[in-house]
Amino acid sequence: MAVKALKTAEFDGAIQGSHVAVVDFWADWCGPCKMVSPVIDGLEKAYGDRVLVAKVNVDDEHELAARFGVSSIPTVIFFRDGAEVERKIGVQTAGVYQAILEANL
Amino acid sequence: MSYDVLVIGGGPAGLSAAINVRARNKQVLVVSNPMEESPLWKAEQIDNYLGLPGVTGPEMLRVMHRHAQAAGVEFREGKVLNTMHMENAWYVSIGSDMESAAAIVLAGGVSRGKKFPGEEELLGKGVSYCATCDGMLYRGRPVAVVGYGDSARKEASFLEGIGCKVTYFHRPGSCSIQGSGKVESITCDGKTAAVDCVFLLRPTMAPTELFPGLAVEGGYVKVDRRMATNLPGVFAAGDCTGLPLQVAKAVGEGLVAGQSAAAYAVQNGQGR
Structure with a gap:
């Protein structure tokens, strides 16, 4: 399954419907986001059966970016039972994201 | 490639x-x-x-x-x-x-040059090193650019082009960035500007x-x-x-x- 691109209207339902979710806030014009993108794809491959792995384009979904106070991208936010548990701003290695997922599964 | x-x-x-x-x-x-x-x-x-x-x-x-x-x-x-x-x-x-x-x-x-006071703490919370990456998140809002050369001026023009209200600090001697949880203002060489974001565009x-x-x-x-x-x-x-x-x-x-x-x-x- 590919990483799910979430729109504002479906966001809350998707996050609340997943025990654990990870969301990558990104945009086309952001070089560092392009580096994180394959890492997020890797998370989907490794955890996709247990975790919602999604992305939000901050250009298309201003509201979501503003609601979560995303002020620098890439920002990757982790949710557990619908509530934010952690966020990582900027480029991180796969291991950093995996450790957070493992701690919340 | x-x-x-x-x-x-x-x-x-x-x-x-x-x-x-x-x-x-x-x-x-x-x-x-x-x-x-x-x-x-x-x-x-x-x-x-x-x-x-x-x-x-x-x-x-x-x-x-x-x-x-x-x-x-x-x-x-x-x-x-x-x-x-x-x-x-x-x-x-x-x-x-x-x-x-x-x-x-x-x-x-x-x-x-050393990091400015407030830079480390507010990185990703309004402090950015990349105008093309984060500029769009600050459309229509006041931002500061701390620049050291012509390429920084170009990035400041890019920010103005997408609707940011830019205060430009050219090669300041010293700056400090203030805010709790997010950037609220920057002071460079005694001049303070209330801004939502500070772009620090150092040469290296x-x-x-x-x-x-x-x-x-x-x-x-x-x-x-x-x-x-x-x-x-x-x-x-x-x-x-x-x-x-x-x-x-x-x-x-x-x-x-x-x-x-x-x-x-x-x-x-x-x-x-």
């Missing part, structure tokens, strides 16, 4: 590394600021470079640049913001682009910011005789490795780093 070697920095060390990668018929990309922003550009006269007594900084840079171009070196103007090692390749973000290479030569010179990122885990010694990148750092496939040359900060030393180290990086790319590149 993917390169064998990506060189960060277009001064004597970087260009020397690049032509030596080309001498082994490998593909190389040099990422750098415009030549005119090199510290060497300001040198009025260089008297200790063998065979070229009295040459000026601009003359030297132009002739080295021409040599590299003739050798088939590719160039990209911009600043490397992040790097990541993944599956035998280095991924590098340059403004809104990304490139990859089997090996890296770090030849970005010395980063001058500190090597340890670019490469987390990079070993340094006395403020300089630690290298061995092959100019290898402690990170796989990352070599360093020139001023960033330490004193003396001289062109001849940079060119020699660039040669070694270029050869080492090309050899590394042959051994570890993906079928190139």
Whole structure:
């Protein structure tokens, strides 16, 4: 399954419907986001059966970016039972994201 | 596309590394600021470079640049913001682009200036090093640009173009950034501006910011005789490795780093 691109209207339902979710806030014009993108794809491959792995384009979904106070991208936010548990701003290695997922599964 | 070697920095060390990668018929990309922003550009006269007594900084840079171009070196103007090692390749973000290479030569010179008070704490919370990355998040809002050269002015114009209200601080002596949880204002040389974001556009990122885990010694990148750092496939040359900060030393180290990086790319590149 590919990483799910979430729109504002479906966001809350998707996050609340997943025990654990990870969301990558990104945009086309952001070089560092392009580096994180394959890492997020890797998370989907490794955890996709247990975790919602999604992305939000901050250009298309201003509201979501503003609601979560995303002020620098890439920002990757982790949710557990619908509530934010952690966020990582900027480029991180796969291991950093995996450790957070493992701690919340 | 993917390169064998990506060189960060277009001064004597970087260009020397690049032509030596080309001498082994490998593909190389040099990422750098415009030549005119090199510290060497300001040198009025260089008297200790063998065979070229009295040459000026601009003359030297132009002739080295021409040599590299003739050798088939590719160039990209911009600043490397992040790097990541993944599956035998280095991924590098340059403004809104990304490139990859089997090996890296770090030849970005010395980063001058310390971090400002508030910079570390508010990084990602309104402090940004990349106007093209984060500018769009601040459309219609007040931002500050702390700039050190023409490329920073261009980035400030880009921000104005997308609707940011820009206060520009040109080469300030000292700044501090205030805010709790997010940026609220910046004060540079006694002048304060209330802003939502501060873009710090320094000419060079500190090597340890670019490469987390990079070993340094006395403020300089630690290298061995092959100019290898402690990170796989990352070599360093020139001023960033330490004193003396001289062109001849940079060119020699660039040669070694270029050869080492090309050899590394042959051994570890993906079928190139």
